[in-house]
Amino acid sequence: ESIGVIGIPFSKGQPRTGTEFGPKVLRLGGIVNKLQSLGCHVEDHGDVEVIQVENDDPEEKAKNPRSVGQTSKLIADKVEQELRSEDICIALGGDHSMAIGTIAGNARVEPDLVVLWIDAHADINTPMTSDSGNIHGMPLAFLVHELESYVPKLSGFEWLTPCIHAKDIAYIGLRDVDAGERKIIEKFGITAFSMQEIDRYGIKEVVERALRAVDPEGNRPIHLSFDVDAMDPTLTPSTGTPVMGGLSLRETYYIAEEVARTGRLCMIDIAEVNPLLGDEKEKKMTVDLIISVIQRFFGNRRGG
Ligand SMILES: CN[C@](CCCC[B-](O)(O)O)(CCN1CCCCC1)C(=O)O
Ligand SMILES: [Mn+2]
Numbered sequence: 097e098s099i100g101v102i103g104i105p106f107s108k109g110q111p112r113t114g115t116e117f118g119p120k121v122l123r124l125g126g127i128v129n130k131l132q133s134l135g136c137h138v139e140d141h142g143d144v145e146v147i148q149v150e151n152d153d154p155e156e157k158a159k160n161p162r163s164v165g166q167t168s169k170l171i172a173d174k175v176e177q178e179l180r181s182e183d184i185c186i187a188l189g190g191d192h193s194m195a196i197g198t199i200a201g202n203a204r205v206e207p208d209l210v211v212l213w214i215d216a217h218a219d220i221n222t223p224m225t226s227d228s229g230n231i232h233g234m235p236l237a238f239l240v241h242e243l244e245s246y247v248p249k250l251s252g253f254e255w256l257t258p259c260i261h262a263k264d265i266a267y268i269g270l271r272d273v274d275a276g277e278r279k280i281i282e283k284f285g286i287t288a289f290s291m292q293e294i295d296r297y298g299i300k301e302v303v304e305r306a307l308r309a310v311d312p313e314g315n316r317p318i319h320l321s322f323d324v325d326a327m328d329p330t331l332t333p334s335t336g337t338p339v340m341g342g343l344s345l346r347e348t349y350y351i352a353e354e355v356a357r358t359g360r361l362c363m364i365d366i367a368e369v370n371p372l373l374g375d376e377k378e379k380k381m382t383v384d385l386i387i388s389v390i391q392r393f394f395g396n397r398r399g400g
């Protein structure tokens with residue numbers, strides 16, 4: 097299949113500088129040629145233009161709404177364009193607010209998509225339930241039909257309408273979920289496998305149950321949104337909201353290999369790489385392990 101890579105050098109969904117350099121360090125880590133070496137046809141389509149609005153005052157406690165909303169529109173347009181010419185798109189972020197645009201854009205091409213959200217966090221706060229006001233903790237709330245009446249139309253988001261249903265989402269890796277998010281997950285019956293379920297059932301069972309829950313017929317395109325903080329911080333320390341007790345490298349490889357085996361992966365987000373956090377060794381380990389995980393989504397199997 098043909099793979100298109102886009103960069104999303106964006107950081108306004110959260111307060112720390114550094115995620116804007118995520119695309120750069122992943123490219124320098126050799127992501128494009130390491131995928132080409134697997135026999136994939138890979139083309140790097142450069143970076144999405146990001147918008148930084150002056151005096152971008154918070155609305156409903158959500159910070160930088162105009163910068164995030166306007167950038168998300170450009171992301172959606174770029175992803176839509178990409179997916180009309182490539183089989184698969186890899187979006188290199190950038191903070192996780194990027195997923196507003198990547199999922200909205202993907203859904204224009206694949207309206208029947210399901211979302212696997214690999215993350216320590218649920219990222220489904222509304223502006224009202226969020227205690228930080230950081231939009232990287234809210235992306236799914238802007239995308240889900242069932243939350244439409246709970247999420248105010250912020251400046252910059254006029255273009256966006258919800259495009260997925262709660263039942264189309266499955267979480268793997270949760271271990272830091274806010275009270276408001278817990279209520280939303282329960283109220284709408286969102287499929288959620290925290291680290292506790294992974295310890296109870298094992299990763300094989302969790303991946304099988306997650307896929308069966310969102311795609312029982314095994315025929316829907318998969319949008320996989322990978323927050324690098326899903327992995328244990330000893331593996332990916334260069335990220336802004338690390339939480340101990342995360343996915344092992346083997347569990348992460350297993351997820352990637354099983355999703356690859358479906359043959360239905362259409363888009364991957366790689367979110368929350370922040371190369372300004374950690375020392376040189378930690379930055380290199382973060383980048384190298386992420387690239388090794390990405391390779392597993394594209395046919396690189398441990399068994400050869
Ligand atoms: C759990 N929710 C947080 C973190 C969101 C992380 C976004 B991601 O993209 O990296 O996953 C944390 C909210 N507060 C919890 C209590 C302590 C202060 C932060 C939020 O800011 O909404
Ligand atoms: Mn996270």
Ligand SMILES: [Mn+2]
Pocket residue numbers: 241244258
């Ligand atoms: Mn609707």
Ligand SMILES: [Mn+2]
Pocket residue numbers: 192215217219232323367368
């Ligand atoms: Mn996230």
